[in-house]
Amino acid sequence: GDSVTQMEGPVTLSEEAFLTINCTYTATGYPSLFWYVQYPGEGLQLLLKATKADDKGSNKGFEATYRKETTSFHLEKGSVQVSDSAVYFCALRNIQGAQKLVFGQGTRLTINP
Amino acid sequence: EAGVAQSPRYKIIEKRQSVAFWCNPISGHATLYWYQQILGQGPKLLIQFQNNGVVDDSQLPKDRFSAERLKGVDSTLKIQPAKLEDSAVYLCASSSPTVSSGNTIYFGEGSWLTVV
Numbered sequence: 176g177d178s179v180t181q182m183e184g185p186v187t188l189s190e191e192a193f194l195t196i197n198c199t200y201t202a203t204g205y206p207s208l209f210w211y212v213q214y215p216g217e218g219l220q221l222l223l224k225a226t227k228a229d230d231k232g233s234n235k236g237f238e239a240t241y242r243k244e245t246t247s248f249h250l251e252k253g254s255v256q257v258s259d260s261a262v263y264f265c266a267l268r269n270i271q272g273a274q275k276l277v278f279g280q281g282t283r284l285t286i287n288p
Numbered sequence: 289e290a291g292v293a294q295s296p297r298y299k300i301i302e303k304r305q306s307v308a309f310w311c312n313p314i315s316g317h318a319t320l321y322w323y324q325q326i327l328g329q330g331p332k333l334l335i336q337f338q339n340n341g342v343v344d345d346s347q348l349p350k351d352r353f354s355a356e357r358l359k360g361v362d363s364t365l366k367i368q369p370a371k372l373e374d375s376a377v378y379l380c381a382s383s384s385p386t387v388s389s390g391n392t393i394y395f396g397e398g399s400w401l402t403v404v
Contacts, residue, residue: 217397218292218379218395218396218397219331219379219381221394224392264330264331266330268393275321275333275336276321276323276331276381277333278330278331278332279330280328280329280330281328281329281330
């Protein structure tokens, strides 16, 4: 079945550092790919998405590019802030079947001032 | 536009007791999802509704979990009897395949369950 694998956390960085969180997937067909963010005590919020190969999703300084050849969707940000501290989830949604979201295990990110 | 509403936000019960969670999706969203998020893990789909019909309940522990969406709008998820391993956040989400929303899935803030 479809699955998503994220780099294990937790990840701790200093403010203004460069961030990469790796995400790879296994799926039949051509899924859409997503990054969701969960701030402490809150629900999941969509951060960015890409629906086809070579698409780049971006939001709030975060970017991720849909790489079909490497089945990856790595999240990047050039300069992180303390307010970026959260748990980040990579997910896929297959256009075939029930179209449910399949999530990775999440990566906890802590940014120190 | 109002988001996905869930209640209660927090619940503590003893094992073998029952609990019910309520969800009201975004207005007009035909598809409703219940996910279970255990601490340190990604959310796992429990059940998906399309209007008032079940699309996928393959990972719902049917001996103790039940869910309904009788009028195709709001939904209730029930656990009876609860076990310690049911301690988790229960997330409700909804979506609609319209041009404006792009079929994006929107999540509520979750109902946090602790079973003691």
